[in-house]
Amino acid sequence: MTDAFSFAVSATDGEARRGTIATPRGEIRTPAFMPVGTAGTVKAMLPEQVRQAGADIVLGNTYHLMLRPGAERVARLGGLHRMMNWERPILTDSGGFQVMSLSGLRKIDERGVTFQSHIDGSRHELSPERSIEIQGLLGSDIQMQLDECVKLPCSDEIAEKAMHLSLRWAERCRVAFGEQPGRAMFGIVQGGAVERLRVESARELTRLDLKGYAIGGLAVGEPQAVMLSMIEAVMPHLPAAKPRYLMGVGTPDDIVEAVRRGVDMFDCVMPTRAGRHGQAYTRYGRLNLRNAVHADDPRPLDPASACPAANTYSRAYLHHLVRAGEILGMVLLTWANIWYYQDLMAGLRKAIEEGRLSDHIASVKADWIRGAPPGPRASCRSEAADGDAILALSDGTVRRGI
Amino acid sequence: MTDAFSFAVSATDGEARRGTIATPRGEIRTPAFMPVGTAGTVKAMLPEQVRQAGADIVLGNTYHLMLRPGAERVARLGGLHRMMNWERPILTDSGGFQVMSLSGLRKIDERGVTFQSHIDGSRHELSPERSIEIQGLLGSDIQMQLDECVKLPCSDEIAEKAMHLSLRWAERCRVAFGEQPGRAMFGIVQGGAVERLRVESARELTRLDLKGYAIGGLAVGEPQAVMLSMIEAVMPHLPAAKPRYLMGVGTPDDIVEAVRRGVDMFDCVMPTRAGRHGQAYTRYGRLNLRNAVHADDPRPLDPASACPAANTYSRAYLHHLVRAGEILGMVLLTWANIWYYQDLMAGLRKAIEEGRLSDHIASVKADWIRGAPPGPRASCRSEAADGDAILALSDGTVRRGI
Numbered sequence: 001m002t003d004a005f006s007f008a009v010s011a012t013d014g015e016a017r018r019g020t021i022a023t024p025r026g027e028i029r030t031p032a033f034m035p036v037g038t039a040g041t042v043k044a045m046l047p048e049q050v051r052q053a054g055a056d057i058v059l060g061n062t063y064h065l066m067l068r069p070g071a072e073r074v075a076r077l078g079g080l081h082r083m084m085n086w087e088r089p090i091l092t093d094s095g096g097f098q099v100m101s102l103s104g105l106r107k108i109d110e111r112g113v114t115f116q117s118h119i120d121g122s123r124h125e126l127s128p129e130r131s132i133e134i135q136g137l138l139g140s141d142i143q144m145q146l147d148e149c150v151k152l153p154c155s156d157e158i159a160e161k162a163m164h165l166s167l168r169w170a171e172r173c174r175v176a177f178g179e180q181p182g183r184a185m186f187g188i189v190q191g192g193a194v195e196r197l198r199v200e201s202a203r204e205l206t207r208l209d210l211k212g213y214a215i216g217g218l219a220v221g222e223p224q225a226v227m228l229s230m231i232e233a234v235m236p237h238l239p240a241a242k243p244r245y246l247m248g249v250g251t252p253d254d255i256v257e258a259v260r261r262g263v264d265m266f267d268c269v270m271p272t273r274a275g276r277h278g279q280a281y282t283r284y285g286r287l288n289l290r291n292a293v294h295a296d297d298p299r300p301l302d303p304a305s306a307c308p309a310a311n312t313y314s315r316a317y318l319h320h321l322v323r324a325g326e327i328l329g330m331v332l333l334t335w336a337n338i339w340y341y342q343d344l345m346a347g348l349r350k351a352i353e354e355g356r357l358s359d360h361i362a363s364v365k366a367d368w369i370r371g372a373p374p375g376p377r378a379s380c381r382s383e384a385a386d387g388d389a390i391l392a393l394s395d396g397t398v399r400r401g402i
Numbered sequence: 403m404t405d406a407f408s409f410a411v412s413a414t415d416g417e418a419r420r421g422t423i424a425t426p427r428g429e430i431r432t433p434a435f436m437p438v439g440t441a442g443t444v445k446a447m448l449p450e451q452v453r454q455a456g457a458d459i460v461l462g463n464t465y466h467l468m469l470r471p472g473a474e475r476v477a478r479l480g481g482l483h484r485m486m487n488w489e490r491p492i493l494t495d496s497g498g499f500q501v502m503s504l505s506g507l508r509k510i511d512e513r514g515v516t517f518q519s520h521i522d523g524s525r526h527e528l529s530p531e532r533s534i535e536i537q538g539l540l541g542s543d544i545q546m547q548l549d550e551c552v553k554l555p556c557s558d559e560i561a562e563k564a565m566h567l568s569l570r571w572a573e574r575c576r577v578a579f580g581e582q583p584g585r586a587m588f589g590i591v592q593g594g595a596v597e598r599l600r601v602e603s604a605r606e607l608t609r610l611d612l613k614g615y616a617i618g619g620l621a622v623g624e625p626q627a628v629m630l631s632m633i634e635a636v637m638p639h640l641p642a643a644k645p646r647y648l649m650g651v652g653t654p655d656d657i658v659e660a661v662r663r664g665v666d667m668f669d670c671v672m673p674t675r676a677g678r679h680g681q682a683y684t685r686y687g688r689l690n691l692r693n694a695v696h697a698d699d700p701r702p703l704d705p706a707s708a709c710p711a712a713n714t715y716s717r718a719y720l721h722h723l724v725r726a727g728e729i730l731g732m733v734l735l736t737w738a739n740i741w742y743y744q745d746l747m748a749g750l751r752k753a754i755e756e757g758r759l760s761d762h763i764a765s766v767k768a769d770w771i772r773g774a775p776p777g778p779r780a781s782c783r784s785e786a787a788d789g790d791a792i793l794a795l796s797d798g799t800v801r802r803g804i
Contacts, residue, residue: 040722044729069697069722077700083719276729295471298479317485320442320471327446327678327729 005141005184005211007243011353015235015262018352021243023141024182025081026088028056030243030264031348033255033341034091036272039064040074040084043272044327044334047086053307053335054342057089057141059267062134063098066124067117071137079139091267092140093247094131094173094188097149097216108148110165128172132185140183142212145173147188149217152226159192163201166190174208184211186245192217193226195233202237213238214245215263224254231261252281252344252368256361259348271341275334278322282310282340283364284371289333294319307339407543407586407613409645413755417637417664420754423645425543426584427483428490430458432645432666433750435657435743436493438674441466442476442486445674446729446736449488455709455737456744459491459543461669464536465500468526469519473539481541493669494542495649496533496575496590499551499618510550512567530574534587542585544614547575549590551619554628561594565603568592568618576610586613588647594619595628597635604639615640616647617665626656633663654683654746654770658763661750673743677736680724684712684742685766686773691735696721709741 002022007030011018021028035042035050037058042050050058060080065071077083080090096113099106103115112127128146135143147166150158170187177185187205191197198215205213215234218227231246238244245265246258255266271281278290282302287294297315305311309332321329344364351360404424409432413420423430437444437452439460444452452460462482467473479485482492498515501508505517514529530548537545549568552560572589579587589607593599607615617636620629633648640646647667648660657668673683680692684704689696699717707713711734723731746766753762 039726039728040719041728041730044733046730046733068726069718073698073718076698077716077718083716083722085714296475296478312487314479314485316471316475316479317442320485324441324470326441326443327732328443328448330729331446331448331733 003182005182007212007241009240011355013352013355013357014260016259016348016352016357017262017264018349019243019264021089023089023184025090025141026056028089028265029345029349031255031259031345031352032056032265033345034059034265034267035338035341036061036267036269037084037086037090038269039068040080042334042338044276044330045272045338047084049335050086050338051088053339054346055088055338057091058086060090060092060138060140061098062092062095062131062138063102065092065138066095066126066134067119067122071134075137075139079137081139089141090139091142091245091265092135092138092144094144094146095126095134096131096146097248099126100149110168112146112169128169129176132173132176136177136180143177143183143185144214145170145185145187147190147216149190149220150192152193152217152220152222154192156192156194156197159190159194160197163190163192163197167201167204170205170208170210174210186210186212186214186243188214188216188247189234189238190217191230193222193230195230198230198234199237202234206237206239210242212243212245212265214247214265216247218246219249219254224257227254228257228261231258231263235262252341253365255341255344256348256364259352260357260361271337272334275332275337276330278329278333279337280310280318280333280340281337282371283343283367285368287315289315289318289322289329291319301336302340305336305339305343307336309333309335310339405584407584409614409643411642413757415754415757415759416662418661418750418754418759419664419666420751421645421666423491425491425586427492427543428458430491430667431747431751433657433661433747433754434458434667435747436461436667436669437740437743438463438669438671439486439488439492440671441470442482444736444740446678446732447674447740449486451737452488452740453490455741456748457490457740459493460488462492462494462540462542463500464494464497464533464540465504465528467494467540468497468528468536469521469524473536477539477541481539483541491543492541493544493667494537494540494546496546496548497528497536498533498548499650501528502551502553512570514548514571530571531578534575534578538579538582545575545579545585545587546616547572547587547589549592549618551592551622552594554595554619554622554624556594558594558596558599561592561596562599565592565594565599569603569606572607572610572612576612588612588614588616588645590616590618590649591636591640592619593632595624595632597632600632600636601639604636608639608641612644614645614647614667616649616667618649620648621651621656626659629656630659630663633660633665637664654743655767657743657746658750658766661754662759662763673739674736677734677739678732680731680735681739682712682720682735682742683739684773685745685769687770689717691717691720691724691731693721703738704742707738707741707745709738711735711737712741 006022009019019030038061106115131146148162150162187210189201191201243264246263280287294315301310351357408424411421421432440463508517533548550564552564589612591603593603645666648665682689696717703712753759
């Protein structure tokens with residue numbers, strides 16, 4: 001255990017890095033995937049199930065928690081860790097992204113953003129300072145700057161304006177955050193799909209000497225190739241000694257390609273949301289357990305998995321639970337999916353340590369293809385007000401739902 | 403472990419009995435409460451959570467399982483135990499009760515009952531022989547005869563006709579069941595709220611020399627006093643050496659009063675359904691976690707409980723989860739409720755062993771009253787097609803929902 005927040009890279013393989021973030025609440029092995037605990041719960045999971053799956057850190061959503069149960073109330077209850085019974089590190093986003101995608105009647109200006117709650121229509125303000133204050137009340141270990149995230153595609157002018165506003169907000173967040181031993185505040189690179197803007201954003205942010213840097217505003221509708229080229233453009237301009245976090249990403253394929261390009265941290269609702277909608281991620285690709293083809297299949301999802309949900313219950317039983325709308329079906333598939341994502345990360349970490357990342361990724365992808373033909377690639381940074389995912393498919397189209 | 407099905411009483415206290423049912427799949431400590439696993443899952447629970455709570459046996463619903471996933475399919479998957487990953491004993495009902503309460507366009511005659519599925523409108527037949535066949539396909543350890551369960555109040559003529567039909571069906575079920583080493587078939591006492599009919603039913607059933615006897619058709623709308631007087635009327639006519647099962651009961655108060663009168667086994671959806679609707683059963687009565695009074699309450703449900711759901715999470719957090727519609731709220735409250743019911747049974751068993759049942763019950767009731775003023779008494783043998791409970795309140799009225 002440590003009193004300070006630190007990051008150390010212990011191995012590299014090409015651009016990819018194997019590292020460790022040390023915090024007073026525990027270590028985060030990178031590359032890391034953070035399950036999303038939107039409203040103070042990784043949906044359908046007990047915290048011990050999340051830990052058992054291998055997660056070192058979970059994400060909390062400032063937007064959801066400030067509206068319900070309220071940041072001051074969480075603080076009175078001893079903070080988010082104690083409230084949700086998760087004593088390991090928590091990263092919180094700034095709330096900005098969900099304000100843009102979920103709330104009503106929002107108005108953005110230099111000071112911040114005012115908006116209406118999607119729950120009860122009440123009016124709220126979120127400034128860079130208030131976002132940091134809320135994240136402090138929650139007790140977050142890694143706090144994110146407030147940023148403006150534009151929808152893609154958009155004009156260069158809009159992307160540039162939002163990027164500059166985000167830079168000014170980053171500076172205000174840094175001042176508001178001050179010195180918090182053991183905790184970190186990360187900046188967020190913006191700039192839409194414009195390489196020049198992304199590079200400028202990364203360079204200017206780096207001047208602030210923050211504890212870590214995120215890439216935001218990707219996986220919001222653009223093809224994977226655009227996302228990857230933005231990552232490639234930004235990476236050389238971020239300091240090698242700081243963790244790099246690709247926000248809201250993504251599919252297993254997105255993740256391995258981003259790890260290959262030097263990204264250290266990820267979060268996405270995909271494994272949890274898919275689990276609540278009858279979808280299983282496995283070594284052999286994604287399965288839709290609702291399909292009749294599974295109705296009599298006695299095989300578990302993956303006998304080689306260490307996850308009880310993946311190695312114990314038959315596909316036929318999971319199919320039955322999904323068809324019957326049983327909560328246990330959501331629990332088991334969510335658990336299996338979180339576990340699969342953590343296994344994926346563990347495999348990537350080991351491959352980097354052993355200097356065989358490219359071979360490993362090729363083998364992982366061969367398994368996906370051999371097992372079950374993959375459906376369209378989907379990313380899920382976006383979330384509609386009704387809780388559906390906004391999916392960006394590999395052919396460039398956007399679709400609602402998983 | 404044993405190859406045979408047996409029952410032994412090890413202690414008595416007044417009419418109450420402390421016993422053990424031995425089966426090849428494990429022992430059942432009586433008085434026992436069986437959590438209900440309607441469609442092959444105790445709703446929202448992993449099987450290990452049910453076991454951890456202290457349950458020796460769960461109940462499966464023939465009606466639900468025959469419609470989905472289908473009895474023959476369950477058999478192909480190795481039986482219900484293997485399918486749902488519960489290797490301990492399972493009791494299945496006959497399907498008759500749910501046919502009467504859930505299905506559409508049902509027609510009952512001497513041969514059996516034909517009905518339309520509430521899921522897809524498909525037509526099905528259930529005879530005494532088919533019910534036993536289905537329960538055998540499921541692999542049930544304790545199988546129930548098909549019976550006709552009338553709604554209360556009803557005329558004596560209707561109650562008598564249904565009781566006699568149930569007796570004839572009991573005989574056919576006994577023949578169909580034959581000899582199944584290690585398994586048992588129980589008969590069901592009917593007769594509405596008419597003492598004379600209940601006594602006749604018990605006497606005639608006893609002639610069949612079955613492995614156990616249930617009391618059916620109670621807690622379907624009548625006041626608790628009527629239910630208890632029917633139990634008192636029937637008990638002297640059931641053989642002391644066989645287990646006695648009060649079907650579909652009930653509230654904690656119903657259970658302690660029935661145990662006091664010599665009942666050995668219970669089942670009810672109340673703890674699981676209540677858990678999905680924000681209600682917690684505790685030593686200090688029932689709490690509605692949806693109420694604003696819990697919003698800032700840092701106390702757990704019961705710090706003295708061994709259940710992680712009851713001793714770890716604050717009421718404020720549970721309130722938040724319930725308000726936000728989070729699955730984890732349903733999981734935690736279901737777990738706490740099942741655990742509470744099992745603790746209640748363990749306390750009753752210990753008190754019988756030690757010859758202090760009356761004092762124990764008085765102390766249990768004092769805790770309920772001291773803690774939180776009890777709401778109207780509710781029993782839950784009934785279930786509406788939409789999944790709501792049909793509640794019989796202590797003032798004699800009937801209400802939908804928990």
